[in-house]
Amino acid sequence: MKSATIDHMMSATVRLDTPAAALNDQIVDQATQVTRLLREFVKSEAIALVAMDPISRTHRTLAADGYTDRTMSYVLDGFPNSCPAYAIAREKDTHSMRWRDFKRNWNLYLPDTFTAQEYLIPDGFKEGSTMCLRVADGRYIGAIHMSWSKEAHAKDEHREMTERFRPILLNICDQLRTPQLLADELAPGSYALAVSPNGFAFHLPNRSPGPHLGEHGELRRVVLEKAKSLKPQRFIWPDDAGRCHQVTITPCRGNILLITEECIRWPYNLSLREIQILHLVTSGASNPNIAEQLFVSPRTVSTHIEHILAKMGCDSRTRLAALAVSEGLLLAESPSRRSRKLAGH
Known part of the structure; x- marks a missing residue:
């Protein structure tokens, strides 16, 4: 892994007096860098890092590539509110969960869900993953989503690599909690x-x-x-x-x-x-x-x-x-x- 880049991302901090606009640009830039780096390892056709705004209690996109605007709108709003896979990933299993993992571990066949039928499959995706992000005190602060055009492309080592990125993703998403x-x-x-x-x-x-x-x-x-x-x-x-x-x-x-x-x-x-x-x-x-x-x-x-x-x-x-x-x-x-x-x- 590109340790120098990752160490830089992990150590990135924000000053309390940083102007909000500059801080937002800094967070988006870090999110873009880390998602690009992650895709070098997992080779996904689409990726999205979203963060939870703790005041409005809505999700916002920090970085996304490969998803249509229509699908991203659903990822921010419809998916958290209606898909059973999201409820499992957020409340019961915060590992990087692929469609096959939901079926094996939770008896949920995700291709039959509204999410897959109306959005992901029509967009050409046959496999995907979601990893919800929680900090040490249990607060949910966001999620990382990825999708592949072929099921075989979402390998076990890709799942493991995604989880190795968890500390970096937590660091980026939790910066939204800056006053x-x-x-x-x-x-x-x-x-x-x-x-x-x-x-x-x-x-x-x-x-x-x-x-x-x-x-x-x-x-x-x-x-x-x-x-x-x-x-x-x-x-x-x-x-x-x-x-x-x-x-x-x-x-x-x-x-x-x-x-x-x-x-x-x-x-x-x-x-x-x-x-x-x-x-x-x-x-x-x-x-x-x-x-x-x-x-x-x-x-x-x-x-x-x-x-x-x-x-x-x-x-x-x-x-x-x-x-x-x-x-x-x-x-x-x-x-x-x-x-x-x-x-x-």
């Missing part, structure tokens, strides 16, 4: 703040922390406390005027945390009182417990829960809780005197 690059992709009205491992908060170039994440903002106190866990988190926070703010804590390289905040409509048209009750339902509280904490009657709580179920399209408290967790609909803190007052009940 400047992520913050640069936020909506214009969003705010951001970075937090160092020792708890020091600092502003990012060209991105204001806004009034709530600013030095004396109430939200700043909340997120600095929650940031101590060093885990990705997503929650909502009501300001003094009763407006809803979506807050996301994203771990980045070097244990830097990116805090982002955006004022949004109340999700599912829920009221603040209903959000408080949803939070307590998700925590496992019973109706009497919720009534006691919010100083309302159990009958009022029951009525609110009926409304929440209808608005969110759920048929049980269990599904409510699952949806609230998956979509980041919980409050930053359990309902308090302040939040009860804001609810105006």
